[in-house]
Amino acid sequence: MLKLKDIRKWIVDFGIAEDSHVYIGKLDNKKQESIGVYSRSASGSPEIALGGLECTSYETRHLSLLIHWNRKKSESEDAAFELWEKIRSTDSLKIGNTPVPYIRLMVPEPQDVGTDDNGVYEYVIWLDLIYSRKEKESEEEVWQE
Template sequence: MLGIGEIRKYIAGLGVAEDSHVYIGKLDNKQEKSIGVYNRKQDGAAQIPLGGMQNKSYDVKPVSLLVHWNRRVSESEKAAQELYEKMLNVQNLTIGETGIRFLALQTPAPVDVGTDDNGVYEFVIWIDFVYER
């Protein structure tokens, strides 16, 4: 299984935000220039191959990334685009002990979701990590 903590570590390693500013779960008093890594809900039926689960060779981990940057929309958009492009161009990825077959970006670009209560611009990226079982 590919865990959210392992994905957080991978995202922090991309160097868009400092390691201490990449978090999972809820973080009160978010720091500027931070990235949140969240599990994304799945819908639809379970994917069970013929012959049962022992014949399943991959699984999918849907993730939502929240780029919470600063009060300048152009800088915030640039940071979100940098993260997006790093994931768009990844090759031969292993996270922890898990081989990643591919990353499926679920949005054509980072999605502007406006500002938080403090005027900090935020962008969201939805991504599916397709990994070896």
């Protein structure tokens, strides 16, 4: 399973926001130039292969990324699109020991959601990470399946 704390580290590694400004869950008094990593609700039935769960090789983690930047629209938009481009141009991904062979962006670009009560511009990126259900010990195991 992909855990938010591990996904948070992946976002930190992009270097857009400082480590202490990338958070999961609720953060009261959000600092400017922050990115929040949240689970996103999904609907529909679970995807289970014929033969049951033991025959199901992948699962999906539904995410929402909140880019809470500053009071300058252009800088906030730049930060959101920088994150968007880094996610979109990812060509291989392993979070912890979990291979993620597919990133599905659920919006055509970062979505402007206006400002918070303090006038800080915010953008949202929705994405799904489709990942292997079983963690792999090495790259060789990932590509031999």
